[in-house]
Amino acid sequence: MSAQSRLIRLWGMIRSLPRAGALKINDSLELVPYALTTQMLSNMKVWIAGAVLLVGCSDKADPAVSAGGAAGATADSNGGSAGAGATNSGGVAGSVESARAGMGGSTPTETWIATAISLPLTLRGQMDVSQMSADDASFTYELYAQFGMLRGQWDGCTRHQLGECWYYECPEGSAPVGTSNVGTLRSVGDVLVSSSTVNYSLRYDAKMTYSTADTGAFWPLTGGVVTFTTSNPKLTIAVATPPSVWLSTLNGQAAPASIKRSEGAKLSWRVRGTGIAFFSIYRLDGTIPAAVCTFDAARGEGTLPPDVLQKLDAGTDYKFAFRGDARANATLEGYELDAALFAFGSASPLATKVTLE
Numbered sequence: 322m323s324a325q326s327r328l329i330r331l332w333g334m335i336r337s338l339p340r341a342g343a344l345k346i347n348d349s350l351e352l353v354p355y356a357l358t359t360q361m362l363s364n365m366k367v368w369i370a371g372a373v374l375l376v377g378c379s380d381k382a383d384p385a386v387s388a389g390g391a392a393g394a395t396a397d398s399n400g401g402s403a404g405a406g407a408t409n410s411g412g413v414a415g416s417v418e419s420a421r422a423g424m425g426g427s428t429p430t431e432t433w434i435a436t437a438i439s440l441p442l443t444l445r446g447q448m449d450v451s452q453m454s455a456d457d458a459s460f461t462y463e464l465y466a467q468f469g470m471l472r473g474q475w476d477g478c479t480r481h482q483l484g485e486c487w488y489y490e491c492p493e494g495s496a497p498v499g500t501s502n503v504g505t506l507r508s509v510g511d512v513l514v515s516s517s518t519v520n521y522s523l524r525y526d527a528k529m530t531y532s533t534a535d536t537g538a539f540w541p542l543t544g545g546v547v548t549f550t551t552s553n554p555k556l557t558i559a560v561a562t563p564p565s566v567w568l569s570t571l572n573g574q575a576a577p578a579s580i581k582r583s584e585g586a587k588l589s590w591r592v593r594g595t596g597i598a599f600f601s602i603y604r605l606d607g608t609i610p611a612a613v614c615t616f617d618a619a620r621g622e623g624t625l626p627p628d629v630l631q632k633l634d635a636g637t638d639y640k641f642a643f644r645g646d647a648r649a650n651a652t653l654e655g656y657e658l659d660a661a662l663f664a665f666g667s668a669s670p671l672a673t674k675v676t677l678e
Contacts, residue, residue, distance in 0.1 A: 435481050440475060442470055443657060446468040446551070447471075448465065453670060454538070454666065462534065462539040468509045468551070475495070475496065475497060477491065478496075483628070517546075540662075547559065549658075563646050564597070568643045582677055588625075590618075590621055592621060599614070600614045600641070602639055639674070640672035647662045
């Protein structure tokens with residue numbers, strides 16, 4: 322997804338959660354089950370509208386959101402945001418922060434810094450691939466892309482940053498993750514998505530979106546590069562594959578039913594590969610408050626601090642999502658392109674329900 326305004330696709334029941342791209346969200350903010358057909362995937366996509374308050378933190382220099390979860394459907398999995406890669410030439414990228422998303426290169430500070438984000442209507446292309454594997458052996462994947470005259474994710478929002486953490490304040494009229502009406506879609510001919518092991522050609526559907534799902538690994542766990550190429554106009558962007566991460570514990574439990582905001586959220590995980598591990602806690606209600614973190618996956622652990630988590634209200638309708646995340650962006654032929662890859666250590670990209678106390 323994931324990077325459209327990061328909406329949430331409701332996958333297979335959607336794992337009850339959104340996905341990346343236009344943030345696909347389902348009940349648990351997750352991606353669709355692997356057995357879905359292109360039409361089923363399209364029917365399951367849910368765009369959530371409304372203002373958003375997103376909070377994020379990273380233990381690196383703020384590798385932020387590029388497309389807000391990428392193109393089309395990873396909202397729930399994305400939890401509204403993701404680590405982004407930035408490039409100006411369509412080359413490979415996957416761990417550099419995205420200035421386009423209003424997150425450019427800040428370093429830890431002791432005071433709050435507010436940054437207004439302006440990503441107005443222009444030609445944009447958003448695409449993503451989500452790969453799922455719960456056991457390192459069996460895999461499924463989902464592809465999504467959309468192009469058109471669109472606003473960028475976070476347009477009209479303000480990012481409030483404190484040290485390595487931040488939150489987005491998105492008033493009415495802005496375009497946070499989950500915003501449904503961000504512009505008009507159009508066709509760019511065929512979209513070829515390729516890796517060292519798979520070549521998949523997509524045709525646009527009646528809604529001018531591109532999507533499909535299948536079994537097998539779209540890229541190997543050893544890593545590589547995924548390339549997106551359109552036929553009309555000719556556009557190409559490549560993304561280095563993200564690490565595969567499997568959540569081991571969250572505050573000492575495999576999947577806690579509740580989290581005390583005053584205690585924050587401490588994660589541990591197993592990883593294969595290097596790059597960014599993405600974690601989010603969020604809900605799709607009203608302003609959609611969300612806390613988001615991007616960690617160096619190689620560390621195997623990370624913490625969403627209490628000061629950030631307490632920005633969210635208490636509630637029983639939250640979800641959390643965890644994945645490997647890689648992004649790239651480029652400007653080509655008048656298009657602002659955002660591409661993202663997501664690696665889930667589960668059979669689907671759906672998020673898990675959790676209560677914030």
